[in-house]
Amino acid sequence: MVGKDCVAIACDLRLGMQALTVSNNFPKIFNYAPSTYLGLTGLATDVATVSDLLRYKVNMYRLREERNIAPQTLANLVSSTLYEKRFGPFFVSPVLGGINQTTGKPFICGFDSIGCIDFAKDFIVSGTASEQLFGTCEGLWEPDLSPEDLFETISQALLSAVDRDALSGWGAQVYIIEKDKVTQRLLKGRQD
Amino acid sequence: MTSFGRYTSAETVGYSFSQPTSAPNKEHSFYPYTDNGGSTLGISGSDFAILAGDTRSVAGYNINSRYVPKVFKIGGDDESGDGAHILLSVVGFAADGQALKERLDAVVKMYKYQHGKPMSVRACAQRLSTILYQKRFFPYYVHAILAGLDEEGKGALYSYDPVGSYEREQCRAAGSAASLIMPFLDNQVNFKNQYIPGSGEGHALEPKKAEPLPRETVEQLVRDAFTSAVERHIEVGDGLQMMVITKSGIEEIYSPLKKD
Amino acid sequence: MEHFPEAWGRPRNDIYGPYDHSYLQTTGPKAHTQSPAVTGTSVIGVKFNGGVAIASDNLASYGSLARFTDVKRLRVFGDSAIVGFGGDVSDMQHIDRLLNSIDIRENYSSDGNLLNAKNLHTYLSKVFYKRRSEFNPLWNHILVAGFDGDGKPFLSSADLLGTTFSAPHLATGFGAHLAIPILRRLFPEDTPLENISKEQAVEALRECIKVLWYRDARSLDKFSIATVTKDGIEVKEDEKVEAQSWAFAETIRGYGAQVN
Numbered sequence: 094m095v096g097k098d099c100v101a102i103a104c105d106l107r108l109g110m111q112a113l114t115v116s117n118n119f120p121k122i123f124n125y126a127p128s129t130y131l132g133l134t135g136l137a138t139d140v141a142t143v144s145d146l147l148r149y150k151v152n153m154y155r156l157r158e159e160r161n162i163a164p165q166t167l168a169n170l171v172s173s174t175l176y177e178k179r180f181g182p183f184f185v186s187p188v189l190g191g192i193n194q195t196t197g198k199p200f201i202c203g204f205d206s207i208g209c210i211d212f213a214k215d216f217i218v219s220g221t222a223s224e225q226l227f228g229t230c231e232g233l234w235e236p237d238l239s240p241e242d243l244f245e246t247i248s249q250a251l252l253s254a255v256d257r258d259a260l261s262g263w264g265a266q267v268y269i270i271e272k273d274k275v276t277q278r279l280l281k282g283r284q285d
Numbered sequence: 286m287t288s289f290g291r292y293t294s295a296e297t298v299g300y301s302f303s304q305p306t307s308a309p310n311k312e313h314s315f316y317p318y319t320d321n322g323g324s325t326l327g328i329s330g331s332d333f334a335i336l337a338g339d340t341r342s343v344a345g346y347n348i349n350s351r352y353v354p355k356v357f358k359i360g361g362d363d364e365s366g367d368g369a370h371i372l373l374s375v376v377g378f379a380a381d382g383q384a385l386k387e388r389l390d391a392v393v394k395m396y397k398y399q400h401g402k403p404m405s406v407r408a409c410a411q412r413l414s415t416i417l418y419q420k421r422f423f424p425y426y427v428h429a430i431l432a433g434l435d436e437e438g439k440g441a442l443y444s445y446d447p448v449g450s451y452e453r454e455q456c457r458a459a460g461s462a463a464s465l466i467m468p469f470l471d472n473q474v475n476f477k478n479q480y481i482p483g484s485g486e487g488h489a490l491e492p493k494k495a496e497p498l499p500r501e502t503v504e505q506l507v508r509d510a511f512t513s514a515v516e517r518h519i520e521v522g523d524g525l526q527m528m529v530i531t532k533s534g535i536e537e538i539y540s541p542l543k544k545d
Numbered sequence: 546m547e548h549f550p551e552a553w554g555r556p557r558n559d560i561y562g563p564y565d566h567s568y569l570q571t572t573g574p575k576a577h578t579q580s581p582a583v584t585g586t587s588v589i590g591v592k593f594n595g596g597v598a599i600a601s602d603n604l605a606s607y608g609s610l611a612r613f614t615d616v617k618r619l620r621v622f623g624d625s626a627i628v629g630f631g632g633d634v635s636d637m638q639h640i641d642r643l644l645n646s647i648d649i650r651e652n653y654s655s656d657g658n659l660l661n662a663k664n665l666h667t668y669l670s671k672v673f674y675k676r677r678s679e680f681n682p683l684w685n686h687i688l689v690a691g692f693d694g695d696g697k698p699f700l701s702s703a704d705l706l707g708t709t710f711s712a713p714h715l716a717t718g719f720g721a722h723l724a725i726p727i728l729r730r731l732f733p734e735d736t737p738l739e740n741i742s743k744e745q746a747v748e749a750l751r752e753c754i755k756v757l758w759y760r761d762a763r764s765l766d767k768f769s770i771a772t773v774t775k776d777g778i779e780v781k782e783d784e785k786v787e788a789q790s791w792a793f794a795e796t797i798r799g800y801g802a803q804v805n
Contacts, residue, residue, distance in 0.1 A: 224464040224465055225464055225465065225467070225468045227465050227517040228462070228464065228465025228466055228467070228468055228469050228513060228514065228517070229468050229469050229472065231465070231513035231514075231516050231517055232469040232473070232509055232510060232513040233469070233472070248478075249472055249478055249479070252477075252478040253468040253469065253471050253472040253477055253478055254468045256468065256471065256477060256478070257464065257467055257468040257471065281487075281488075282478075314579050314580070315579055315677075315680060315682055317677050317678070317680065317682075317706065318706070319706055319708060321708065342710050344708075347721055347722075349702075349708075349710045349712075350710040350711060350712040350715075351712065351734065352711075352712070353710050353711075378706075378708075379708050379709070379710075380670075380674055380677075380706050380707035380708045380709070383707075383709065384674060384707070423678075
């Protein structure tokens with residue numbers, strides 16, 4: 094979710110096999126540069142594989158380039174990585190959020206499982222509660238939110254949405270990304 | 286003559302005109318339902334209830350019409366619905382919705398003629414459940430919401446599944462965009478996940494109590510819910526029909542929505 | 546010598562096995578229409594100042610075969626209503642018989658036929674809904690044109706499921722895809738009816754029929770067109786698509802005269 098000079102990215106903490114909850118502490122957001130984060134929903138084994146594969150690719154990028162990867166660059170890296178598996182895809186739909194350190198501008202985008210990028214100016218949602226998230230985000234979000242307001246908005250949107258999805262919930266994790274500060278918060282949420 | 290013994294019973298001879306046969310029952314390929322899309326939403330207040338629905342009717346990717354109402358007055362004196370004191374919204378299969386509306390309307394009218402008093406919303410709610418359940422094995426493919434004022438004059442809202450399970454609620458969204466609207470309503474009407482700032486630390490934090498909202502707030506919430514749904518759901522749009530029931534009667538408000 | 550005459554001329558059971566009677570079954574499930582057989586394609590209609598215009602071509606297809614090329618699919622009812630039929634032609638003739646008997650009954654009644662197009666549409670949609678509820682549908686999609694109880698132009702649709710809807714311009718079948726966009730461009734939906742003349746409406750329908758003839762493979766260049774106004778009904782049943790231009794086909798591979 095985009096705010097004024099800030100970006101927020103949030104996820105729930107549940108891991109399940111259909112209706113069976115396997116873990117209630119399974120964060121789905123991964124950090125790839127000081128102000129660049131990637132959320133991965135979908136098949137847990139692919140979440141782990143893709144996040145590790147990208148970790149490797151981003152590390153190689155950083156060694157070669159001797160600088161951090163920009164969110165836009167990571168977006169293209171994610172896209173091409175997913176499209177490599179066009180006919181046997183990773184079952185993930187990533188969400189990327191970050192601030193470009195060169196321009197200082199917020200950047201968010203989402204992907205389908207084969208790497209089609211969805212650039213958005215407002216918010217990106219993904220996962221089993223995506224319909225609910227579309228509703229809450231479309232209803233609560235407004236342009237140019239301050240970091241504090243953005244935190245409140247994304248938290249309310251996420252918690253209310255996952256409460257209406259049987260397959261999501263068990264608390265949440267929220268990152269508020271500003272140009273030179275990242276705040277991570279844990280939300281308790283409903284534990285059922 | 287050798288063949289004589291073979292044809293002693295009708296079973297082997299086979300009269301074509303009386304032969305009982307047991308062909309397997311053929312599957313009916315006719316599907317008697319269609320989804321006409323759209324969404325409805327109801328919210329009750331302390332002395333009013335609002336039922337709203339978009340006015341688009343679809344069949345697949347086709348728009349049938351931009352104005353097909355989903356909210357109806359029940360038990361009115363004539364076609365205009367004047368004198369009605371109950372509202373019904375139906376979303377799903379429009380032909381079933383129409384049939385259900387007409388049946389409930391007739392029931393409420395008959396009640397008035399036979400008992401000499403208008404049917405209470407509570408009784409009407411129970412009756413609607415019965416009507417739906419009577420067709421348990423060939424259901425009315427609709428999500429119904431019934432609204433009115435209860436015996437104390439408070440807003441009353443009942444929501445149903447297609448086979449008649451029902452419940453009185455503060456608010457309910459139904460139809461194709463229900464999953465988008467409902468969590469928004471949880472948050473904004475029942476204040477779910479909202480806490481009173483500074484009321485305590487951690488678990489001691491006090492949840493914000495849900496209280497009946499004033500009419501202006503509710504109307505604005507309904508508009509916001511629908512403009513949001515229109516953005517993200519292709520079956521919702523064209524127009525918003527809102528019916529507000531208060532002790533002074535029923536008010537109908539129509540406002541345009543995006544037509545794309 | 547075979548002594549049983551019912552076995553004469555039949556495949557011998559001892560050689561070919563017991564005779565299979567299943568195709569002659571007299572018991573078992575009752576057969577209903579599972580799919581239409583001889584069908585009509587689009588019907589298109591548009592309201593104008595003081596009335597309604599409606600048109601359809603004169604073709605009845607049997608699958609991809611243009612089986613009957615002189616079938617009138619617009620039916621006049623009383624002196625102020627027209628029904629246009631798409632879908633199964635035998636079901637159309639069945640409904641036509643229903644309408645005839647109603648018309649006769651109404652005309653024998655003391656105050657003449659007072660059924661307007663709106664009443665007719667309500668009746669037909671209930672016939673459709675009843676038949677679909679019996680899993681024995683009448684496989685049609687119809688438009689009803691005429692006047693409502695207040696004397697305002699009326700145009701509404703009903704289909705085999707009993708779904709009904711109304712709009713300033715309507716079309717069934719392929720017309721919903723090809724004709725509606727043309728009509729909507731000519732007469733935007735917020736255009737007051739006063740700004741649409743009868744001549745404009747008729748000309749628009751002729752144009753739509755032409756486009757359907759160009760692009761709908763199950764259509765015909767012979768068509769019927771009718772208008773209902775306060776002065777009565779005007780029907781022309783032997784119209785021909787005029788001023789055809791197939792220039793567009795030249796540029797389309799496989800449509801025009803290209804060799805490769």
